[in-house]
Amino acid sequence: xxxxxxxxxxxxxxxxxxxxxxxxxxxxxxxxxxxxxxxxxxxxxxxxxxxxxxxxxxxxxxxxxxxxxxxxxxxxxxxxxxxxxxxxxxxxxxxxxxxxxxxxxxxxxxxxxxxxxxxxxxxxxxxxxxxxxxxxxxxxxxxxxxxxxxxxxxxxxxxxxxxxxxxxxxxxxxxxxxxxxxxxxxxxxxxxxxxxxxxxxxxxxxxxxxxxxxxxxxxxxxxxxxxxxxxxxxxxxxxxxxxxxxxxxxxxxxxxxxx
Amino acid sequence: xxxxxxxxxxxxxxxxxxxxxxxxxxxxxxxxxxxxxxxxxxxxxxxxxxxxxxxxxxxxxxxxxxxxxxxxxxxxxxxxxxxxxxxxxxxxxxxxxxxxxxxxxxxxxxxxxxxxxxxxxxxxxxxxxxxxxxxxxxxxxxxxxxxxxxxxxxxxxxxxxxxxxxxxxxxxxxxxxxxxxxxxxxxxxxxxxxxxxxxxxxxxxxxxxxxxxxxxxxxxxxxxxxxxxxxxxxxxxxxxxxxxxxxxxxxxxxxxxxxxxxxxxxxxxxxxxxxxxxxxxxxxxxxxxxxxxxxxxxxxxxxxxxxxxxxxxxxxxxxxxxxxxxxxxxxxxxxxxxxxxxxxxxxxxxxxxxxxxxxxxxxxxxxxxxxxxxxxxxxxxxxxxxxxxxxxxxxxxxxxxxxxxxxxxxxxxxxxxxxxxxxxxxxxxxxxxxxxxxxxxxxxxxxxxxxxxxxxxxxxxxxxxxxxxxxxxxxxxxxxxxxxxxxxxxxxxxxxxxxxxxxxxxxxxxxxxxxxxxxxxxxxxx
Numbered sequence: 001x002x003x004x005x006x007x008x009x010x011x012x013x014x015x016x017x018x019x020x021x022x023x024x025x026x027x028x029x030x031x032x033x034x035x036x037x038x039x040x041x042x043x044x045x046x047x048x049x050x051x052x053x054x055x056x057x058x059x060x061x062x063x064x065x066x067x068x069x070x071x072x073x074x075x076x077x078x079x080x081x082x083x084x085x086x087x088x089x090x091x092x093x094x095x096x097x098x099x100x101x102x103x104x105x106x107x108x109x110x111x112x113x114x115x116x117x118x119x120x121x122x123x124x125x126x127x128x129x130x131x132x133x134x135x136x137x138x139x140x141x142x143x144x145x146x147x148x149x150x151x152x153x154x155x156x157x158x159x160x161x162x163x164x165x166x167x168x169x170x171x172x173x174x175x176x177x178x179x180x181x182x183x184x185x186x187x188x189x190x191x192x193x194x195x196x197x198x199x200x201x202x203x204x205x206x207x208x209x210x211x212x213x214x215x216x217x218x219x220x221x222x223x224x225x226x227x228x229x230x231x232x233x234x235x236x237x238x239x240x241x242x243x244x245x246x247x248x249x250x251x252x253x254x255x256x257x258x259x
Numbered sequence: 260x261x262x263x264x265x266x267x268x269x270x271x272x273x274x275x276x277x278x279x280x281x282x283x284x285x286x287x288x289x290x291x292x293x294x295x296x297x298x299x300x301x302x303x304x305x306x307x308x309x310x311x312x313x314x315x316x317x318x319x320x321x322x323x324x325x326x327x328x329x330x331x332x333x334x335x336x337x338x339x340x341x342x343x344x345x346x347x348x349x350x351x352x353x354x355x356x357x358x359x360x361x362x363x364x365x366x367x368x369x370x371x372x373x374x375x376x377x378x379x380x381x382x383x384x385x386x387x388x389x390x391x392x393x394x395x396x397x398x399x400x401x402x403x404x405x406x407x408x409x410x411x412x413x414x415x416x417x418x419x420x421x422x423x424x425x426x427x428x429x430x431x432x433x434x435x436x437x438x439x440x441x442x443x444x445x446x447x448x449x450x451x452x453x454x455x456x457x458x459x460x461x462x463x464x465x466x467x468x469x470x471x472x473x474x475x476x477x478x479x480x481x482x483x484x485x486x487x488x489x490x491x492x493x494x495x496x497x498x499x500x501x502x503x504x505x506x507x508x509x510x511x512x513x514x515x516x517x518x519x520x521x522x523x524x525x526x527x528x529x530x531x532x533x534x535x536x537x538x539x540x541x542x543x544x545x546x547x548x549x550x551x552x553x554x555x556x557x558x559x560x561x562x563x564x565x566x567x568x569x570x571x572x573x574x575x576x577x578x579x580x581x582x583x584x585x586x587x588x589x590x591x592x593x594x595x596x597x598x599x600x601x602x603x604x605x606x607x608x609x610x611x612x613x614x615x616x617x618x619x620x621x622x623x624x625x626x627x628x629x630x631x632x633x634x635x636x637x638x639x640x641x642x643x644x645x646x647x648x649x650x651x652x653x654x655x656x657x658x659x660x661x662x663x664x665x666x667x668x669x670x671x672x673x674x675x676x677x678x679x680x681x682x683x684x685x686x687x688x689x690x691x692x693x694x695x696x697x698x699x700x701x702x703x704x705x706x707x708x709x710x711x712x713x714x715x716x717x718x719x720x721x722x723x724x725x726x727x728x729x730x731x732x733x734x735x736x737x738x739x740x741x742x743x744x745x746x747x748x749x750x751x752x753x754x755x756x757x758x759x760x761x762x763x764x765x766x767x768x769x770x771x772x773x774x775x776x777x778x779x780x781x782x783x784x785x
Contacts, residue, residue, distance in 0.1 A: 161312055162345035164332040166359035166410065176358070180349045 029233035047234035068198035079144035151185025296467035338407035547767030572747035589660035
């Protein structure tokens with residue numbers, strides 16, 4: 001047993017150095033203010049106060065959440081029918097379709113976003129927000145489709161037969177059997193789309209134009225442009241808390257669906 | 260009784276394989292009908308066509324006087340209990356049962372009434388809020404039945420519903436299902452491969468095989484008057500023997516004429532004769548219509564199942580010479596060698612093209628060194644000719660250690676039994692006491708040593724030698740000559756009796772004309 005534990009040391013080290021320590025540093029930066037040196041820390045909650053009291057920051061936070069939410073909803077609306085369609089194909093075609101769906105995921109996101117920028121440049125009358133939506137839905141849709149498809153594909157076909165047998169037509173059977181039983185797939189799809197969407201900074205930056213600011217861009221700016229690591233850390237921490245809360249809520253919904 | 264369902268010439272093919280070959284079947288109101296047959300006989304396919312989940316290639320299904328070929332499953336007044344239950348895992352017991360009613364937009368108070376009535380019908384009161392995935396197999400089964408019955412269908416289809424349950428629970432559910440069917444008074448169509456289940460519950464049994472209906476009848480008719488050997492074997496235990504119908508009420512089998520109650524056959528028509536094991540009585544050897552010897556007796560709980568041999572098969576007796584083997588020693592090389600004299604069939608020499616390796620095996624020739632390690636025999640010389648006589652064969656090793664033994668080439672002496680169409684042959688052989696003592700399966704080894712074989716004289720196929728008789732004790736056998744008799748399967752009757760009989764007892768068998776059931780030979784399918 002002991003030697004077995006010893007095998008986990010490299011991983012513990014890894015986690016310690018690259019996950020726990022940076023997190024701790026973000027926490028440290030968030031609750032201190034500039035002018036730190038190795039010996040003295042100026043603990044303060046000023047950073048948080050600054051964020052929540054500035055209507056501009058709140059607006060950016062709100063926009064980010066709204067964009068992520070709408071992106072997720074659009075992904076469900078497009079992804080669910082697509083997943084349902086794929087799940088009803090023959091096994092061979094299903095594999096083929098999933099492969100086609102995942103193919104764009106092999107290409108660097110930056111590259112894809114630049115490509116979209118090139119395309120969308122020709123459509124000047126589209127608002128920045130629409131362009132960001134297009135980029136986000138394009139990037140995150142495959143995650144949604146794969147999750148929902150997995151949930152539908154593992155459904156027992158006999159359940160639908162039973163539903164027809166009990167008098168439900170195709171539409172009723174879908175609403176009462178297929179849809180509720182694929183909720184876990186939707187939930188994991190939401191997790192995989194909402195979280196990266198809310199903190200994305202490449203897409204809004206490249207597709208939204210310079211004046212379209214989302215929370216991810218904001219964090220990036222404070223770290224790299226303004227050099228205010230303390231405030232950047234505080235925003236990151238606020239984002240992390242919001243994400244944890246969102247995950248907690250989706251988990252709850254998932255459990256509720258299972259009952 | 261009113262005709263409810265009519266299958267007219269239903270044909271169904273899957274991937275070019277014909278699963279149903281034109282099935283015609285009428286089902287009446289309030290019947291408990293069982294479709295009985297082995298897996299792959301088409302019974303489930305027929306059920307699924309009725310449920311509307313499969314479409315037949317040819318033929319028509321009439322339900323309540325109307326053709327329902329084009330009616331989708333959700334508009335048929337038929338409900339199904341599925342093989343693996345197919346309960347909705349996201350709904351509790353109550354909601355599973357209420358599913359059909361909710362689809363029909365039934366009022367909530369009526370749903371509550373009906374569901375609770377169903378729960379008491381299947382003895383699951385108080386289970387409303389349970390998750391179906393947490394129920395036992397038997398309970399899931401009950402929920403599935405309730406979920407189907409709550410819709411008040413005219414017909415309930417049950418597709419091997421008890422297959423996944425253990426024996427005790429299955430018996431309980433059989434009684435339960437019969438009770439439920441009688442209580443709700445609708446037609447049950449039940450698919451199973453379990454003959455006992457079919458006999459227990461059905462009003463009518465439909466025996467199917469290979470996409471065809473073989474017989475339709477009440478359990479009693481199917482059991483007592485099966486139309487052919489297939490049905491007889493599928494339902495219950497049976498003795499089926501070849502016979503000839505001499506005239507009405509007289510059938511000949513096992514070289515004797517018997518009176519029977521069957522008639523309407525062609526004179527001298529070859530028939531299958533069925534005698535159920537429980538219809539044969541054991542009497543003292545002089546009495547009864549047959550006599551025989553008890554070959555095996557198995558205790559089955561209420562009764563014993565005896566196998567009584569009334570006629571021995573074809574036999575062949577050979578002599579076994581038990582010899583002491585003299586190892587020959589080659590002091591110079593430090594090796595020892597040994598081999599047995601042996602017999603060989605002159606016909607085998609040519610037909611089986613016997614090689615040196617075969618001779619090494621038959622003679623049991625072996626050589627070994629001082630450390631008991633096997634040494635290969637590199638040279639075999641002999642003067643064997645292809646005609647009866649005594650010859651010599653010499654086995655030797657690389658270092659020149661050699662042993663010479665006698666080979667008796669004999670002409671084939673096999674016993675033919677024209678009446679049974681069986682030939683049997685075996686050869687005398689030499690063997691050491693040590694080898695007999697070391698044998699793990701003496702009967703099988705004796706067959707090998709004597710090259711015992713039996714075959715069908717007509718088509719030359721191999722026939723099993725089922726009996727090896729010998730009168731020595733393998734553990735204490737000494738030098739000498741012993742007789743060994745090989746025999747093929749004789750005529751055996753299975754008998755069920757409550758009295759205990761020892762293996763080897765001589766008994767008489769007794770049965771009357773009414774115990775004999777004569778059946779037409781089944782026409783072999785092309």
